[in-house]
């Protein structure tokens with residue numbers, strides 16, 4: 001099931017309502033901002049409600065107040081299948097409400113579960129769509145947004161420690177314009193590469209259920225299908241992303257080796273797409289703090305796998 005939304009308020013409108021009610025919005029104290037649920041964007045200073053209403057001016061928001069919303073798995077399937085472009089897919093993804101547990105979690109973090117250091121920032125509180133080159137040769141596949149990372153900034157891997165690692169590595173490899181990306185609207189840009197989460201809402205404890213994974217897979221499959229004509233290599237960050245990408249490839253009728261390849265850092269798998277093109281998947285340990293703090297994944301290890309990706313598909 002899916003629906004067109006009714007009229008939705010925006011952060012700017014909320015401020016307007018406050019002004020017309022006589023509130024001094026230009027000098028809001030932090031407690032007052034929290035009271036009214038409106039906080040300034042860390043880059044632009046524009047005030048936003050949390051979760052951020054679609055089409056309210058958030059940098060990079062692909063949706064408008066009229067973007068249809070998926071309300072269950074059938075709705076995701078229908079809206080993903082009928083998305084004829086990445087722009088439409090991104091917009092529809094960003095307002096999805098198909099997984100009740102994840103919708104409740106992402107929005108509760110955005111409203112009253114914020115990390116103390118970000119308490120005065122608005123939280124996106126919506127799904128994080130793919131980001132980057134619309135005709136990528138490289139797809140970087142992650143797990144899911146972090147509750148105080150992409151769930152706050154609205155852009156995958158932006159604003160958390162994992163992101164610090166992958167942006168820096170993509171910058172060293174020549175794909176990312178900036179070595180650090182802390183908020184949307186910071187001028188970050190990917191050339192020849194695109195980052196896509198397999199599950200697009202922040203899950204509690206970073207663990208989506210199999211049902212949530214399978215529901216979101218409709219968005220993922222469609223995105224892979226839309227970028228397939230230019231795709232040459234996939235960097236899968238972690239076992240979840242590796243398995244999810246191979247599963248998507250099978251659903252899309254690509255030739256995938258049997259038995260199913262097993263995840264390991266540096267593992268490489270050659271696939272053939274439904275249209276007969278070769279795509280190579282290279283696996284890396286995830287850039288999670290669990291791996292980077294413990295030294296399981298080092299910068300030279302990440303650079304080495306990215307060098308192999310780059311050899312297949314230079315920026």
Ligand code: SF4
Nearest residue numbers: 096098099127201216
């Ligand atoms: S996880 Fe995916 S399918 Fe579920 S609500 Fe988020 S965007 Fe929609």
